[in-house]
Amino acid sequence: MKLHLVSLSLVLAALPFTGCRDQKITAYRAPKDPAPVVAPAAPAQMGPSATLPDGHPAIGGEAAPASAPGAMTGNVPTAEGMALLWTAPAHWTAKSLGAMRKGSYAIAGETGAVGDLAITAFPGDTGGLFANVNRWRGQVGLEPIEAAQIEASVQNIEANGLKITIAEATGQANGVSTTLLGAIVPHEGQTWFFKLIGPAALITREQTAFREFLSTIKPR
Amino acid sequence: MPDFVRLLRDFFVSIRLTVVLLVISIILVFAATLAQVDLGVWGVQQKYFHSFFVMQEIPRTGITVPAFPGGYLIGGLLLINLLAAHIYRFKLEWRKSGIQLTHAGLILLLVGELLTGLLAEESFMRIDEGQTKHYSESYRQYELALLDLTNPAYNDVVAIPQTVLAKTGTIQHPQLPFQVKIKDYYPNASLQRRSPAPGTPPARATAGIGPNITAIPLPLNPKESEGNLPVTFVELIGAEGSLGTWLVSPALSQPQTVVYQGRTWELTLRQHRYYQTHTVKLLNFTHEKYAGTDIPKNFASRIQLTTENKSEDREILIYMNNPLRYAGLTYFQAGFENNDRTSILQVVRNPNWILPYVACLLLGFGLIVQFGIHLVSFSRKRATT
Structure with missing residues (x-):
């Protein structure tokens, strides 16, 4: 009994040490940061918000220094050890990643039309399929659909062990007929979004290329 | 000898304590191995091994209580047990030199692990x-860095670590011409563009890029492979009043700067730098x-x-x-x-990197000596019979 009392008192004595080490505010003089030599993408030909629907402000968007021409048309390792790789069609032009993008491409059409492909990833399911499809519909001025209609409105494919859900929405943005092709790829607790948006005629032409592109997405 | 001291001595030199601690260690390692599925390697290390207690939340209460002895407690008690037994039963005998060397190696190994846990930086x-490059970055620790960019040759930096950010409150630092009010800190959050729809609540940030972004707090993700994306809301307050509130996150690659009293300051939330x-x-x-x-x-x-x-x-x-x-x-x-x-x-x-090598050498040498002594005495006995 007495022995148990000793063990109990030892356990209690250790309790105050359960906290972690505290850190302090520091002040110092440091050299300027070196400029990145390897750019994550080629310089932008256009601002990242150029093809975004009305009301969407640009986020980030500082043009990264130039990389070797064509470097981003091959396998693109994602930043920060991110988990997916893909191969973009050769006629897509890589552009600056901006603040939130893991990948960013401009797709040029006739008479100056430009499509924008944005690749982003967030932890968790970011609201789920229903919320995201309706968010995309809202970006081309379409009314939200009912939860019961959601499965019928999307297409599910599988590529390299990944489950890809594809949604399509055509409506109006900035008074222009606009199509949005979106793919949602859950992977290792994150949700990856591949969103292609632009003038309807151009995006319809790019349908096949976009689907071929989706089939190249693979885990790192 | 007073009763209590004797009791304490008997407790610590007891082989029963060793056995109990080893059994608890096995249970801890087993539980930690299972928990690795959800927590990842780093999360498990912190929760089960680099702690005195494994803290567990009582479901639906939000109260965290110690649920099981952690690695530091078990290791610490094993160390005390080993040392106490060593001192209590120590006899300078040639025949026991191997065992004593092995025990010394084991003690050094335990001390080394404790020191590594406390002192090593990755x-x-x-x-x-x-x-x-002239710096490396922390894997998990973030800091709010306020950089005075005015001089073209260098930056004067005031770095506020995440532990201070998490406490929120107002900071007045002698190197800063303004007060820094940490209004909120999310250790993990998702950033989304703010909806332009009417009825959307007003943005918390008033300056920089923040008014265009909404930060949605997320639970802390212990998995190293996925990581966390912290966000903080910072208000700078000068002598004339507020300069604005900024949303700062490592996800924003665009620098956010403010000019105050002729000097240009940049606000950035980045991985802690060494x-x-x-x-x-x-x-x-x-x-x-x-x-x-x-x-x-x-x-x-x-x-x-x-x-x-x-x-x-x-x-x-x-x-x-x-x-x-x-x-x-x-x-x-x-x-x-x-x-x-x-x-x-x-x-x-890791100022302590050499200790495990020395400990293993001692352990190995001790075992060779002990088995050697037994082998020699066995051979001698055999020769005489």
């Missing part, structure tokens, strides 16, 4: 080919694969190490199992990115 250096007195330039990175496959064979970084006073200026090849040890730091080849044009070096400062 960081990484992500470096592009041709780039020169500055070195030497620079590392990545000359080139090579990634060899086994012929005809994508299976990695070797990664190697050829670097140029240069000190401030140029006393050291040499080329070094860092590759798998061949780290660079310099100035108390060890640089390991850890990874690569950007089509093999960016190398990631793990940078470890």
Whole structure:
């Protein structure tokens, strides 16, 4: 009994040490940061918000220094050890990643039309399929659909062990007929979004290329 | 001897304590192995091993209580048990020298693990080919850095660590011409563009890029592979009043600056930095694969190490199992990115790195001595019979 009392008192004595080490505010003089030599993408030909629907402000968007021409048309390792790789069609032009993008491409059409492909990833399911499809519909001025209609409105494919859900929405943005092709790829607790948006005629032409592109997405 | 002291002594020299602690260790390792599925390696290390108690939340209450002894408590008690037994039963005998050496090695191993846990710092250096860097970055610790960019040659930095950010409140630092009010800190959050729809609540940030973004707090993700994305809301208050509130996050690549009293300040939430007195330039990175496959064979970084006073200026090849040890730091080849044009070096400062080697040598030597003594005495007995 007495022995148990000793063990109990030892356990209690250790309790105050359960906290972690505290850190302090520091002040110092440091050299300027070196400029990145390897750019994550080629310089932008256009601002990242150029093809975004009305009301969407640009986020980030500082043009990264130039990389070797064509470097981003091959396998693109994602930043920060991110988990997916893909191969973009050769006629897509890589552009600056901006603040939130893991990948960013401009797709040029006739008479100056430009499509924008944005690749982003967030932890968790970011609201789920229903919320995201309706968010995309809202970006081309379409009314939200009912939860019961959601499965019928999307297409599910599988590529390299990944489950890809594809949604399509055509409506109006900035008074222009606009199509949005979106793919949602859950992977290792994150949700990856591949969103292609632009003038309807151009995006319809790019349908096949976009689907071929989706089939190249693979885990790192 | 007073009763209590005797009781304490009997408790600590008891072999029963050793057995109980070893059984508890086995249970701890088993539970931690299962928990690795949800928490990842780092989360498990922190929760089960680098702690005195495994803290568990009582479901639906939000109250956290100690649920099981942690690695530090078990290891600490084992160490005391071993030391106490060693001292209590110590007799200077040639026949027991091997056991004593083995025990000394074991004690050193336990002490070494404790010191490593307390003193070692791990960081990484992500470096592009041709780039020169003078700092490494923490894997998990973030800091709000306020950089005075005014001088073209250097930055004056005030770095506020995440532990201070998490407490929120107002900070007045002698190097800063304004007060820094930490209004909120989310250790993990998702950033989304603010909806322009009417009825959307007003943005919390009033300056920089923040008014266009909504930060949605997320639960802390213990998995190292997925990581967390912290966000903080910071208000700067000058002598004339508020300069604005900024949303600051490592996800924002666009710098957010403010000009105050003729000086330009940048606000950035970044991984905590460890500055070195030497620079590392990545000359080139090579990634060899086994012929005809994508299976990695070797990664190697050829670097140029240069000190401030140029006393050291040499080329070094860092590759798998061949780290660079310099100035108390060890640089390991850890990874690569950007089509093999960016190398990631793990940078470890462990003032205690030599102790486990010494401990293992002592352990091995002690076992050889002990078995040697037994072998000799057995041979002698056999020869006489």
